[in-house]
Amino acid sequence: MGDIAECSWYSLVLCSIGSVTVVYYLLRWSWRCWHGFKVYVLSEIWQTNLRTYGQWAVVTGATSGIGRAYAEELARRGLDIVLISRSEDKLCSVAKEIESRYKRQTRVIQTDFTEGHSIYSAIAQQLEGLQIGILVNNVGMNYIGVLANFLDVPDPDQRITQVINCNTLSVTQMSRLVLPGMLERGKGLIINISSEAASQPQPMLSVYSATKIFVTYFSRCLHAEYRSKGITVQCVVPFIVSTNMTHNVPVNPLVKSAASFARDALNTVGYTTYTSGCLTHALQISNLHMPKNKQPSFLQLVDKADELTGGAWVRHHQQDLRPPELYMILAGV
Structure with missing residues (x-):
């Protein structure tokens, strides 16, 4: 009789542990589903009024791809736009299109972010006096656009330095330039474009993926430091978007166009500080991050x-x- 009672006690303990574990994971899964629904579905219905951050939005890498899409979407939502990129002709073309289509003011700053520290004093002068409410640190590059081992990069001394200057130095220095004005007004939004490449080691994309994890960590740290001052720093981690960097892969249910991605990603502002940008990317990235025994890195x-x-x-x-x-x-x- 004692053995039966002892057995029943052990069974009760094991059942209780199992039940608690199941409830824990169900609650965790339910919370993630609710969070995803809120960030990627409800945000489309109740959008944050981005004009409350300030009059001007600054976008780097603004003449093509995600950067141009952000610039156009921000203009559509009522902000004046400062476009920063390398090609003056393209800058003027995009600026004219934004002014014509959205009836917003624009300014253009021609610069090459691969050149390093020397460019930022000139940028600061051209931004002086503007009420900058939003900064989109979008500009980025890979060393050759295809897979290559670290030492196989053409002209590695110059190319690797260019990638680091463009992908990391631009984010830190542009943030340094706009933050003081945001702090004076007690509000501001910095959007840093990272990449899914930052989520795990990426052989043959070593420098690119390393710079993108820098962007992710820098964004999270900056938000923690300045959120009490009214500053929001959002890190955007896209998967595959059809742009020049991805060789304009065809748009399909899994691959977003730049315009569609920027629209969805801006909807998430005010809902989360770390976002895949859109629901389809969030689902794909979740699939890639399944337990290692199920999903290869x-x-x-x-x-x-x-x-x-x-x-x-x-x-x-x-x-x-x-x-x-x-x-x-x-x-x-």
Whole structure:
């Protein structure tokens, strides 16, 4: 009789532990679903009024891709736009289009973010006197746009420095320039464009992925430091968007156009400080981040491809297969 009672006690304990565990994971899953619904669905219905941050929005890398899409969407929502990029002709063209279509003021600043520290004093002078409410740190680059081992980068001394200057120095220095004015007014929004490439080691994209994890951590730290002062710092982590950097991969239910992505991503402002930008990207990234025994990492994908081809895959494809294609082919995205 005692053995039966003891057995029942152990069973009760195990059942209780199991029940608590199940309830915990159900609550956790329910919270994530609610959070995703709020960020990516409700945000489209109840959008934050971005004009409350200030009159002007500054966008880097604003002549194409995600940067141009952000500039146009911000203008559509009522802000005047400062466009910063390398090509003066393209800057003037985009500025004229924004002024014509959205009836907003624009200013253009021609600069090359790969040049390093020397450019920021001139940028500061041209921004002086503007009530800057929003900064979008979008400008970014990879060293060659295709897969390559670290030492196989063409002209590595110059190219690697350019990537670091463009992807990390621009984010820190542009934030330094606009933050004082935001702090004076007690409000401001900084949007830093990172990448899914920051979420795990990315062989053959080593410098690019390392710069993007810098952007992610810098954004989170800056938000923690200044949120009590009324400053919001949002980190945007897109998956695949059809832009020049992704070789304009065709738009489909999983690949967003730049315009659609920017619209969805701006909807999330006020709802979260860390966002995939849109629901489809959030679902894809969640799939890629499943437990390791179920979902291979990027590093494992490269190793597996090389193993299946006897080492020929990396040698043959590092110059012509792009990272988005690698995910789609090997990860089944």
